[in-house]
Amino acid sequence: MADAASRLKGLLEQVLGVLLPVRIRAWDGSQAGPPTAPLLVVRNRRALRRLLWKPGELGLARAWVAGDLDIEGDLYTTLDLLSGLIWERDDDARTLAQALREPEVRAAVRGLVRLAGPALPPAPPREEVRRRGHLHTRRTDRRAISHHYDVGNDFYEIVLGPSMVYSCAYWESPDGSLEDAQRDKLELVCRKLGLRPGQRLLDVGCGWGSMAVHAAREHGVSVVGITLSQEQAAYARKRIAEEGLTDRIEIRVQDYRDVRDGPYDAISSIGMAEHVGAERxxxxxxxxHALLRSGGRLLNHQIARRPQRDESAYHLDEFIDSYVFPDGELAPLGTTVTQLERAGFEVRDVESIREHYALTLREWVANLEADWPRAMRLAGPGRARVWLLYMAASALAFEHNRIGVNQVLAVRTPDDSGASGMPLRARTWN
Incomplete structure (x- = not known):
């Protein structure tokens, strides 16, 4: 009888209808596949049971998070090779349902079931979110934000570095430093907003306070930062006190729907709108729009997905929704611009910085890998594995143009005069 790796590889290739581009090492130590290919480690039969119980991305995610699957060699190369089987299957590629109509495929699935053993499918890893209640209520949004951001400030310090900015940086060159690129991003946002001393800025989704500190210290504005994360708020307040900026910055644990103290001269929303949801x-x-003064500016920095030929067929990414950003939704750029205009904004500038996010994510992955044992102690092995996979896969998604990120500058243009307050040559920030 063939060893476990050869049997597993052959059966999977029959089901998928393609040759696996990786080498497999099975739980019995056997290996099969191209000798120079990256190594996919199937540590136990439980990994196979997870895949059989939940075929596709979610089963793979559960096996990865639980440590039943691993990768030896370059993570990016392996994910790139596997992406054609998981994320980038051609429209004409056969679905599993279609494949199961073929007798030889049904026989291969029965072979996988025998190889997996008779035990029941294991429970999902504890890091997986169980959705409860309606999407995007105050309560469910607070719970979703807590899942993602209340992992521990010490863990995020490892990943993000001293800047503690959890959004796409703005790189002058790939050889620059993450800290310089994050500072340049914050400065870019401030200049697009035209911040001047004495103005009021609302920072929606303020994170650990980086934007608020930069705007107050470098541009002399007063800032209200809001977040739903208790851990972020505590960290930001301590940081602001250390900077001596408590007279100019207020951090609130508050939902954006509950802010009532406008008008503000400017609003920054950096990496927050992805949590809002299409319906809201x-x-x-x-x-x-209602919180801005007439002539005030909004800078909306947001990840975008590519539009589908049939938008009704769009579905959330199972791994991201279950383990990373519960209830998060990405919209095409055109949809975002349309909704801002419907709300009364005049959109004045759109800048795509897709390549910048790929560079940023690779730096975060390098930070995490460099301090991996401590990261696992702080967040737990499963959560650390979630972040490693999510950031590495996201870097590839940006590089391959599966998703993008855009800064949209919009103005609450006065109804009477139509004067936007924008310079004739607006892109002076370049």
């Missing part, structure tokens, strides 16, 4: 996006844009 127009109301979100209307809320921000």
């Amino acid at each position: 996006y127009l109301a979100y844009a209307e809320d921000l």
Whole structure:
């Protein structure tokens, strides 16, 4: 009888209808596949049971998070090779349901079941979110934000570095430093907003306070930063006190729907709108519009997905939704611009910085890998593995143009005069 790796590889290739581009090492120590290919380690039969119980991305994610699957060699190369089987299957590629109509495929699945053994499918890893209640209520949004951001400030310090900025940096060159690129991003946002001393800035989704500190210290504005994360708020307040900026910055644990103390001269929303949800996006844009003074500016920095030929067929990424950003939704750039305009904004500038996010994510992955044992102690092995996979896969998604990120500058243009307050040559920030 063939060893476990050869049997597993052959059966999987029959089911998928393609040759696996990786080498497999099975739980019995056997290996099969191209000798120079990256190594996919199947540590136990439990990994196979997870895949059989939940075929596709979610089963793979569960096996990865639980440590039943691993990768030896370059993580990016392996994910790139596997992406054609998971994320980038051609439209005409056969689905599993279609494949199961073929007798030889059904026989291969029965072979996988025998190879997996008779035990029941294991429970999902504890890091997996179980959705409860309606999407995007105050309660469910607070719970989703807590899942992602209340992992521990010490863990995020490892990943993000001293800047503690958890959004796409702005790189002058790939050889620059993450800290310089994050500082340049914050400065870019401030200049697009045209911040001047004495103005009021609302920072929606303020994170650990980096934007608030930069805007107050470098541009002399007063800032209100809001977040739903208790850990972020505590960290930001301590940081602000150390900077001597408590007279100019207020950090609130508050939902954007509950802010009532406008008008503000400017609003920054950096990496926050992805959490709003498609059904609530127009109301979100209307809320921000109402909080701005006439002539005030909004800088919306947001990840975008590519539009589908059939938008009704779009579905959330199972791994991201279950382990990373519960209830998060990405929209095409055109949809975001349309919703901002429907809310009353005049969109004045759109800048795509997709390549910048790939560079940023690779730096975060390098930070995590460099301090991996401590990261696992702080967040737990499963959560650390979630972040490693999510950031590495996201870097590839940006590099291959599966997703993008854009800064959209919009103005609450006065109804009477139509004067935007923008310079004739607006891109002076370049």
